[in-house]
Amino acid sequence: MTFTNTLAGVALIPLPERFYMRSTGMVAKDLLGRLIVRKTSDVAMTARIVEVEAYFGEDDPASHAARGITPRNSIMFGRPGIAYVYINYGVHYLLNVVTGREGVAGAVLIRAVEPISGIDAMVKNRPVKNKFNLTNGPGKLTKALDVDIKHNGIDLTSSENELYIATGAVEDFKIDKSPRVGISSGKELLLRFSIKGNPYVSRV
DNA sequence: CATCTGATGGTCT
């Protein structure tokens, strides 16, 4: 079964590698409004990115890369446009996109998305009473989109892949910049962005 | 509404 990568008749064009080969903060902001495309053997899902968070290298105490390269975080130092997926609290998979040029650590955590198509499949993956609870958190959206560790290292710039990020409609998004919680070193970089007022933005 | 807790596994000290 093959899918034509379109949504409402409009082609879902992947963002190119050069999109990600910029400063992590810029990429984070620019990812708002873009579309995550997830294709399975029998279903296609799309969702709009509505909240992101930037993680840098050794200057960012909250980053996995803060203490240099390790087997787990090595993808953060690699090519831009690649997915960095890891399990956290032993329970949830978190989806990031690697940014910056190769050799420099950086990634953007996808914190919340708005379901656009294939919503029935998402609900099947992650049953909820309230639809606004489906994908309004980093662990929730991976469950709904069936994203897990097998996507660690996947190229998000290719529409051939079962997971990629498409351009989406460019609109005038309002940015709500707020600090990360739980960091008190004084060096925190405070780069969380969301589409203000979107009902799928996470609540913490 | 706010605050707490258990689940659960990989990574790093």
Added chain:
DNA sequence: GACCATCAGATGA
């Protein structure tokens, strides 16, 4: 052996 880029459910006000 401690620490988490989380979440759902429980409890109390």
